[in-house]
Structure formats: structure tokens, C-alpha cells
Amino acid sequence: DVKVTQSSRYLVKRTGEKVFLECVQDMDHENMFWYRQDPGLGLRLIYFSYDVKMKEKGDIPEGYSVSREKKERFSLILESASTNQTSMYLCASSLDFGSWPQHFGDGTRLSIL
Amino acid sequence: EDKVVQSPLSLVVHEGDTVTLNCSYEVTNFRSLLWYKQEKKAPTFLFMLTSSGIEKKSGRLSSILDKKELSSILNITATQTGDSAIYLCAVGGTASKLTFGTGTRLQVTL
Numbered sequence: 045d046v047k048v049t050q051s052s053r054y055l056v057k058r059t060g061e062k063v064f065l066e067c068v069q070d071m072d073h074e075n076m077f078w079y080r081q082d083p084g085l086g087l088r089l090i091y092f093s094y095d096v097k098m099k100e101k102g103d104i105p106e107g108y109s110v111s112r113e114k115k116e117r118f119s120l121i122l123e124s125a126s127t128n129q130t131s132m133y134l135c136a137s138s139l140d141f142g143s144w145p146q147h148f149g150d151g152t153r154l155s156i157l
Numbered sequence: 158e159d160k161v162v163q164s165p166l167s168l169v170v171h172e173g174d175t176v177t178l179n180c181s182y183e184v185t186n187f188r189s190l191l192w193y194k195q196e197k198k199a200p201t202f203l204f205m206l207t208s209s210g211i212e213k214k215s216g217r218l219s220s221i222l223d224k225k226e227l228s229s230i231l232n233i234t235a236t237q238t239g240d241s242a243i244y245l246c247a248v249g250g251t252a253s254k255l256t257f258g259t260g261t262r263l264q265v266t267l
Binding site for chain 1: 161188189191193198199200201202205245247249252253254255256257258259260
């Protein structure tokens with residue numbers, strides 16, 4: 045089975061802090077994704093990556109950046125956290141370009157105070 | 158802009174009832190429609206429907222894709238309390254991206 049692991053289940057940070065969310069997958073998948081999930085808005089794509097050192101903006105990239113230095117690891121960075129970034133963050137991976145399904149991690153519930 | 162709409166937003170049923178969840182979409186270059194179940198943690202994959210596979214069934218769950226109406230339904234028969242979850246519909250179009258609906262929250266009571 046595919047295993048997507050997110051480093052923290054719950055995280056509390058302060059406004060203005062730089063925040064790192066880490067995601068690791070163990071199935072040698074090419075594609076990795078970061079979503080945020082908010083009530084009434086569903087899952088929205090922040091960034092995704094097709095390969096190491098490659099990244100593409102999703103639908104809501106503002107205020108975020110990503111890093112993919114190794115194939116199995118995809119990091120989401122909040123450069124200067126703000127309260128409107130309080131959300132559930134979900135990481136996902138899929139086998140290769142144009143393939144589904146995406147497999148999800150358990151999510152990180154991030155609160156920005 | 159790609160769009161996926163799910164209905165109803167939420168519903169409460171009694172154990173043993175049959176439920177139908179709806180998903181409609183407007184997506185450029187439609188390739189696949191996926192259903193996920195989300196309990197307290199990660200969304201788990203249920204079905205994927207494509208132009209070459211418009212009907213899927215697994216136990217009490219089944220799903221149909223209507224390419225003409227640009228929609229899909231997810232049926233759950235003989236519901237159980239363990240079916241309580243948020244059901245997510247997602248559509249794949251360009252490349253590997255998925256566009257998600259807001260989900261249907263299902264609660265099954267005794």
C-alpha cells in the first residue's frame with residue numbers, strides 16, 4: 045500500500061513565522077501535491093510537482109512556496125504565516141504524469157494565532 | 158475554470174437506508190472522475206470512472222458516470238454507521254491535476 049506521511053498532525057504557529065510542512069511518500073511516485081481543505085470550500089490545490097526540483101502553481105499559491113529536493117519528499121512553506129492560512133493541509137502523491145488516483149496523507153491541522 | 162458541484166451538502170439517514178450522492182462537473186479535457194471517502198483523516202480512494210469505464214461497484218457502493226449529463230452518482234445501499242463520512246468527488250482534466258467538489262457529509266444514525 046502507498047504510504048504518504050505528513051510530519052505533524054497538529055501545529056500551532058504565530059503570525060509572521062516561517063512555517064514548514066513536510067510530506068514523505070514511500071512508493072517512488074513522480075507526482076506530489078499540496079492542498080488545503082476548508083469548510084464549504086473543499087480541497088484546493090496550492091502547488092504540485094512532477095519531478096525533483098520541479099514545481100507548478102495550483103489554484104491558490106499566494107503566500108506559499110514549495111521545495112522538492114528529493115523524489116520522496118515535498119515541503120510546503122508558509123513564508124510569513126497569516127491567520128487566513130489556518131486550515132487543514134493535505135499532501136498527496138500519484139504514480140506519474142496523468143495518472144490517478146492520488147493517495148493522501150492524514151493531514152496537518154495548522155492554526156495561526 | 159474547472160468546476161465540480163456536489164449535492165446535497167449534507168444528509169442524515171437511518172441505518173439500512175439507501176442514499177444517492179450527486180456530482181456534476183464542468184472540466185476542460187475531462188479524463189476521469191474519482192470518488193473518495195474521508196473520515197477523520199486522509200481521504201481514501203473509492204472509485205475511478207473514465208470514458209471506458211462508466212460504472213463501478215464494490216460491495217454496497219456503486220457509481221455511474223453520465224458523460225452526456227456531465228455528472229456522476231454514488232449509491233450506498235443498506236447503509237451502516239461506518240458509512241458516516243464526507244464523500245468527495247474529484248475530476249481529472251489537464252495533466253495530473255484534480256478538481257474537487259466541496260463534499261457531501263453523510264451521517265448514518267441507528
